[in-house]
Amino acid sequence: MADTALQRKNMVESQVRPSDVTDRRIMAAMQDIARERFVPEGQKPLAYMDEAIPFGGGRGMLAPRIFARLVQLGNIGPGDEILDVGCLSGYSAAVLARLSDSVTALEANDTYAKSAEGELKAQGATNVRIVTGELAAGHAAAAPYDVIIVEGATERIPEALTDQLASGGRLVAIELSGRRLGQAVIITKSASGLTKRAAFEASGFLLPGFEKPAAFTF
Numbered sequence: 719m720a721d722t723a724l725q726r727k728n729m730v731e732s733q734v735r736p737s738d739v740t741d742r743r744i745m746a747a748m749q750d751i752a753r754e755r756f757v758p759e760g761q762k763p764l765a766y767m768d769e770a771i772p773f774g775g776g777r778g779m780l781a782p783r784i785f786a787r788l789v790q791l792g793n794i795g796p797g798d799e800i801l802d803v804g805c806l807s808g809y810s811a812a813v814l815a816r817l818s819d820s821v822t823a824l825e826a827n828d829t830y831a832k833s834a835e836g837e838l839k840a841q842g843a844t845n846v847r848i849v850t851g852e853l854a855a856g857h858a859a860a861a862p863y864d865v866i867i868v869e870g871a872t873e874r875i876p877e878a879l880t881d882q883l884a885s886g887g888r889l890v891a892i893e894l895s896g897r898r899l900g901q902a903v904i905i906t907k908s909a910s911g912l913t914k915r916a917a918f919e920a921s922g923f924l925l926p927g928f929e930k931p932a933a934f935t936f
Contacts, residue, residue: 722754725766729753729782733768737783738918741790747816748786755837756809770922777827778923779806780869784892784902785813789867791890791904791917794818798864801882804853804925808834808846810869815843822860823848826926854927856882863887871900871921872928883907892920 730749739745754765757779761771771779780788789810794800794817805811805823807830814821815838823838823846825831835848849857854876856866862884868891875891883889887907894900902920906913 722752722766726750726753729766733781733783734786737787739783739786739790743817744786744789744813747813748782750816751809751812751841753782753809756807756812756834772923773806773830775827776923776926777804777806777830777870779809780922784920784922785810785869787918788890788892788902788920789813789817791902792865792867792888794865799860799862799884801857801860801863801866801879802869803856803866803879804869805834805848806830806869808838808848810867811846811848812838812841812843814867815841815846818865819845821846822857822863824853824857825850826853852927853925854878858882866890868892868925868928870923870925870928872925873930874928875905876928880905880907880912885909892922894921894924 726749730745754762757765757771764771770781798818800814800818800821802811802823805825811823831850838846856879861882864884864887866889871892871894889905892900893903902917904915
């Protein structure tokens with residue numbers, strides 16, 4: 719039987735830490751949380767590999783090092799209100815729950831959402847609320863948010879999400895510039911508007927509803 723505790727430690731030491739992740743809270747959470755419990759049964763051997771994990775239907779979990787860097791980019795504080803967009807079965811929300819007092823985890827797939835709710839309860843993550851709905855629409859009922867984490871790739875940043883940012887809030891996402899290539903970006907909201915900065919190269923599964931509109935042709 720695989721020693722998953724050792725696998726988690728190796729994941730942090732060989733993938734996360736060397737990727738310029740310096741936030742010890744993120745590394746501690748990722749070393750503690752059993753990632754294999756959040757992936758589909760047939761994909762469990764891939765849980766600690768340095769790659770994205772497909773869930774089917776075009777969805778998938780970010781690679782550990784990309785996820786860790788994306789979360790670090792959000793600069794999350796303990797009192798921040800977090801929106802986790804595309805939480806799948808809840809791994810991202812479990813990590814975020816260690817960084818902030820309040821996490822709203824949004825998922826479009828009812829099956830994944832139910833799985834996330836059960837596993838997060840088992841993990842004792844009482845500060846996470848699972849909600850279902852269209853990912854690109856966000857969850858306005860609990861807005862504004864200090865940090866919005868988009869758990870996947872996007873060809874566009876929906877205005878509905880930036881509208882749900884608090885003043886000084888940050889949205890982090892992976893913007894695709896090709897079929898699989900992209901870069902992590904951070905969008906910050908202030909009284910003067912939105913500013914965007916590219917941070918590092920990254921890739922992920924394109925989230926439904928985050929595609930560019932099809933070009934109009936006659």
